[in-house]
Amino acid sequence: MTDRQHIQVLDPRLANQIAAGEVVERPSSVVKELVENAIDAGSRRIEVELESGGARLIRVRDDGVGIGEGDLPLALSRHATSKIASLDDLEGVASLGFRGEALASISSVSRLELMSNVEDDPTSGWRVVVEGRRMEPRVTPSPHPRGTSVTVRDLFFNTPARRKFLRTEKTEFGHVEEAFRRQALSRLDLGWVLRHNQKTIHQLSPGGDLVGHERRLQALLGKAFLENALHLDIETGGLRLWGWVGLPTHSRAQADQQYFFVNGRVVRDRLVAHAIRQAYRDVLFHGRHPVFVLYLEVDPTVVDVNVHPTKHEVRFRDGRMVHDFLFSSLHRALGEARAGQPGEGTVTEASPAGEGASEEAPSAANGVAESAGRWQQQPMALHGRDESSGQKVTPDRVRAFMEGYRALHPEHEESLLTPQPSAPGAGGNAAEMALAEREASPDAATSAPPAAPTMPEEDATRAPPLGYAIAQLHGIYILSQTERGLVVVDMHAAHERIVYERMKSQVHGDAGDGTGLQAQPLLVPVSLAASAAEVATAEAERDAFSRLGVELDVAGPETLLVRQVPALLVDADVEPLVRDMLGDLERYGRSDRLEAHINELLSTMACHGSVRANRQLTTAEMNALLRDMERTERSGQCNHGRPTWTEMSLKELDRLFLRGQ
Numbered sequence: 001m002t003d004r005q006h007i008q009v010l011d012p013r014l015a016n017q018i019a020a021g022e023v024v025e026r027p028s029s030v031v032k033e034l035v036e037n038a039i040d041a042g043s044r045r046i047e048v049e050l051e052s053g054g055a056r057l058i059r060v061r062d063d064g065v066g067i068g069e070g071d072l073p074l075a076l077s078r079h080a081t082s083k084i085a086s087l088d089d090l091e092g093v094a095s096l097g098f099r100g101e102a103l104a105s106i107s108s109v110s111r112l113e114l115m116s117n118v119e120d121d122p123t124s125g126w127r128v129v130v131e132g133r134r135m136e137p138r139v140t141p142s143p144h145p146r147g148t149s150v151t152v153r154d155l156f157f158n159t160p161a162r163r164k165f166l167r168t169e170k171t172e173f174g175h176v177e178e179a180f181r182r183q184a185l186s187r188l189d190l191g192w193v194l195r196h197n198q199k200t201i202h203q204l205s206p207g208g209d210l211v212g213h214e215r216r217l218q219a220l221l222g223k224a225f226l227e228n229a230l231h232l233d234i235e236t237g238g239l240r241l242w243g244w245v246g247l248p249t250h251s252r253a254q255a256d257q258q259y260f261f262v263n264g265r266v267v268r269d270r271l272v273a274h275a276i277r278q279a280y281r282d283v284l285f286h287g288r289h290p291v292f293v294l295y296l297e298v299d300p301t302v303v304d305v306n307v308h309p310t311k312h313e314v315r316f317r318d319g320r321m322v323h324d325f326l327f328s329s330l331h332r333a334l335g336e337a338r339a340g341q342p343g344e345g346t347v348t349e350a351s352p353a354g355e356g357a358s359e360e361a362p363s364a365a366n367g368v369a370e371s372a373g374r375w376q377q378q379p380m381a382l383h384g385r386d387e388s389s390g391q392k393v394t395p396d397r398v399r400a401f402m403e404g405y406r407a408l409h410p411e412h413e414e415s416l417l418t419p420q421p422s423a424p425g426a427g428g429n430a431a432e433m434a435l436a437e438r439e440a441s442p443d444a445a446t447s448a449p450p451a452a453p454t455m456p457e458e459d460a461t462r463a464p465p466l467g468y469a470i471a472q473l474h475g476i477y478i479l480s481q482t483e484r485g486l487v488v489v490d491m492h493a494a495h496e497r498i499v500y501e502r503m504k505s506q507v508h509g510d511a512g513d514g515t516g517l518q519a520q521p522l523l524v525p526v527s528l529a530a531s532a533a534e535v536a537t538a539e540a541e542r543d544a545f546s547r548l549g550v551e552l553d554v555a556g557p558e559t560l561l562v563r564q565v566p567a568l569l570v571d572a573d574v575e576p577l578v579r580d581m582l583g584d585l586e587r588y589g590r591s592d593r594l595e596a597h598i599n600e601l602l603s604t605m606a607c608h609g610s611v612r613a614n615r616q617l618t619t620a621e622m623n624a625l626l627r628d629m630e631r632t633e634r635s636g637q638c639n640h641g642r643p644t645w646t647e648m649s650l651k652e653l654d655r656l657f658l659r660g661q
Contacts, residue, residue: 023101023102023105024105024106024109024155026054026165026166026172026175027050027053027054027055027058027155027166027172027175027176028054028172028175028176028178028179029179030054030058030106030110030152030155031048031050031054031058031060031176031179031180032179032182032183033102033103033106034058034060034102034106034150034152035048035060035179035180035183036102036183037102037103037148037150038060038062038064038148039183039186039187039190039264040064041062041064041065041066041147041148042064042065043062043063043064043147043190044063044190044191044206045062045063045190045191045192045193045206046060046061046062046183046190046191046192046193047059047060047061047062047192047193047194047195048060048176048180048192048193048194048195049061049195049196050173050176050194050195050196050197051196051197052169052197053168053169053170053171053172053173053176053196054155054172054173054176055154055155055156055163055166055169055172056153056154057151057152057153058151058152058155059149059150059151059152060149060150061147061148061149062147062148062149063145063146063147064147064148065118065147066116066117066118066119066146066147066148067114067116067118067126067148068118069126069139072114072116072126072128072137072139073128073137073139074137075103075114075116075128075137076103076104076107076112076114076128076129076130076135076137077104077137103150104135106152107130107135108135109155109156109157109158109159109162110152110153110154110155110156110157111152111153111154111157112129112130112150112151112152112153113127113128113129113150113151113153114127114128114129114148114149114150114151115127115128115142115144115148115149115151116144116147116148116149117143117144117145117146117147117148118146119146120146122143122144122145122146123143124141124143124144125141125142125143125144125145126139126140126141126142126144127139127140127141127142127144128140173196177194177201177202180192180194180202181220182259182266183266184202184204184216184220185216185217185220185259185261185266185293186261186264186265186266187264188206188207188212188213188216189206189207189208190206191204191205191206192204202219202220204216204219204220210231214226217244217293221257221291221293224250225244225246225250225257225291226244228246228247228249228250229244229245229246229247229250229291230244230245230246230247230333230334230337231243231244232244232245232329232330232333234329234333236325237321237325238298238299238302239296239297239298239321239322239325240295240296240297240298241294241295241296241297241325241326241329242294242295242297243292243293243294243295244292244293244294245290245291245292245294245330245333245334246290246291246292247334247337247636248280248283248284248285248290248334248634248636248637248641249636249637249641249643250291251284251285251288251289251290251291251641252288252289252290252291253287253288253289254289255289256289257291257292257293258276258289258290258291258292259292259293259294260272260276260292260294260296261294261295261296262296262298262303262305262314263296263297263298263300263303264295265305265314267313267314268313269313269314270587271316271319271322271323271587271588272296272322272326274323274584274587274588275322275323275324275326275327275330275588276290276292276326276327276330278327278331278592279326279327279330279331279334280330280334281592281596282500282596282599282603282634282639282641283334283634283637283641284641285637285640285641285642286640286641288641296322296326298316298322302316302317302318303315303316303317304316304317319588319589320588320589323588323589324589334634335633335634336633337634337636338629338630338631338632338633338634338635338636339465339466339494339629339630339632339635339636339644339645462483463482463483464626464627464630465482465630466480466482466487466489466626466627466629466630466645467480467481467482467483467487467626468480468481468623468626469619469622469623469626470619472491472616472617472622473488474614475613475614475615475616476490476491476492476613476614477489477490477491478491478617478622478625478626480622480626482647484647484649484650485647485648485649485650485651485652485653486647486648486653487645487646487647488645488646488647488648489625489626489629489644489645490638490642490643490644490645491611491615491617491622491625492610492611492612492613493637493638493642493643493644494625494628494629494635494638494644494645495610495611495625495628496606496607496610496638496639497606497629497632497634497635497637497638497639497644498610498625498628498629498632498635499606499610500602500603500606500639501632501633501634501635502632503602503606504599504602507568507598507602508595508598518549518566518567518568519549519550519551519564519565519566519567520564520565520566520567520570521551521563521564522562522563522564522565522570522574525553525561525562525563526561526562526574526575527555527559527560527561528559528560528561528562528575528578528579529558529559530558530559530560530582531558532557532558533586534560534579534582534586535554535557535558535559535560537582537585537586538552538554538560538582539554541582541585544585544591545581548566548581548595549564549565549566549567550562550564550565550566550578550581551563551564552578560578562574562575562578566598568598568601569597569598569601572597577593577597580593581593603639603640606639607639611625629644629645
């Protein structure tokens with residue numbers, strides 16, 4: 001039998017080292033904590049200096065308010081802070097650091113020195129270090145400019161087990177640079193400097209306006225980010241969302257350019273991630289990740305930042321409201337970014353006019369960053385599988401979908417797969433009617449010889465964004481002449497998006513014609529064994545299910561009955577769909593599972609109902625397709641996220657042929 005262990009108070013250094021395990025993982029963690037303190041001190045310029053990736057030296061200097069001599073003995077003590085004094089302060093905390101653990105934890109696993117001055121006289125100032133197992137502070141005079149410098153040497157020198165987990169100098173510096181990038185993006189109005197081994201890596205001037213902000217983004221994220229991003233600024237109901245979102249065609253293989261800030265604090269929040277993922281749902285290529293730098297401003301009293309030691313997570317008082325605001329704002333911004341033109345209203349296209357940008361920068365709406373890759377885009381391969389859902393697409397299945405939809409919406413029989421005439425004065429009426437006539441008579445369309453390429457009569461003062469068609473290439477691409485140069489359109493991918501958006505509008509009731517999601521009662525209700533939490537969610541969200549065409553009844557304390565589903569999903573496996581919806585509603589206050597499932601079917605129908613490769617189009621038909629693209633939301637990419645068009649400027653074409661050189 002083991003000896004009895006008595007309860008004892010931990011040694012202060014050991015207690016701080018335990019706390020350090022939560023907040024100090026590697027040099028980047030130290031940089032984050034020290035920089036947050038510098039921001040809270042009201043600094044206008046922050047310098048970060050490193051040696052050996054931060055393992056040997058980390059020094060953070062600021063020009064903030066400084067720490068007075070009388071406060072220095074407490075500066076390195078645990079649970080000592082100037083930022084909160086009561087529970088009320090904690091509930092509405094607006095500062096980045098407030099726990100009072102960072103400096104004490106860092107000093108317990110390194111050799112830490114803090115120098116500060118609250119006066120404008122650079123000959124004054126004080127220095128503090130902690131010594132011994134009791135970590136007693138020792139304060140001495142030390143000249144220092146106004147502000148504070150914190151120097152951390154030999155990180156984990158006294159905790160070998162932690163030090164051996166550090167990676168190579170290059171890897172650790174990469175983590176520090178990413179932490180620096182997040183902080184520099186969190187405060188665009190501050191000046192920043194990053195040095196490594198006596199070499200300046202970043203030197204960023206404060207940005208006081210949109211041009212300055214974009215200069216900062218270009219310096220940290222690259223020119224391509226700005227050239228393919230939309231700027232938005234939306235405010236409603238005490239919430240403000242502003243920043244930059246990348247076009248769906250400018251995506252990344254990794255989620256390495258995703259920055260979200262809540263009241264200036266960088267966060268990685270599950271609710272936020274879900275809302276953004278929903279907004280990009282049917283416009284992003286499979287396996288790709290969107291890029292964004294977004295800032296959410298809310299009342300500090302409605303968000304809890306004290307839910308994680310590193311303060312990376314937050315909790316919103318009304319998570320559903322925040323989720324819906326983020327989703328609707330981003331969904332609308334991406335929808336308004338139509339082919340050939342920027343968004344409208346409060347959502348504006350980001351300008352690449354930052355310092356160093358040239359006139360030769362490609363249009364932000366073309367969705368392609370590098371001209372070298374523009375001619376690599378391949379036509380959409382028409383495989384026997386719906387790539388958005390992974391389900392096998394067979395002629396019988398598509399025919400069943402089409403027959404079911406026509407039975408529900410006979411009034412749309414002629415309009416689903418043919419472009420609609422535009423309103424008077426919108427341009428392109430004759431072209432659209434010609435295309436509609438040819439779609440109604442496919443035999444005549446394939447036998448008629450293509451018309452000679454002629455420019456249709458349009459507004460002579462300004463060409464449309466996608467220009468006028470001049471030729472068709474290999475029955476796959478449309479070549480169009482614009483004011484800027486040449487546009488190439490994948491006609492099948494573009495028409496697929498047009499048909500898909502029209503179908504979504506009609507099925508989901510956005511077309512303004514009184515139609516909507518049609519529901520069908522089940523002949524035999526589906527019984528689901530449910531947990532108490534699922535039953536409670538079903539009762540609380542009864543209206544939400546009803547709006548989606550699902551009738552869900554509580555038949556017992558652990559039983560649910562599905563009595564009605566949308567008609568398009570009458571043959572679907574209802575049980576997993578309803579369970580996923582219940583889970584989403586419980587976690588996020590919103591579910592798009594059912595809508596996504598319906599949209600997968602519509603996407604399949606749109607793919608099979610769009611113009612096919614090797615279909616010869618007349619010039620009028622090609623122009624009709626271009627005008628439809630300009631009017632259709634999300635027409636910059638097909639239903640599977642592939643780009644539908646690209647552009648080469650005259651200057652880029654001239655360079656190919658060495659003109660003017």
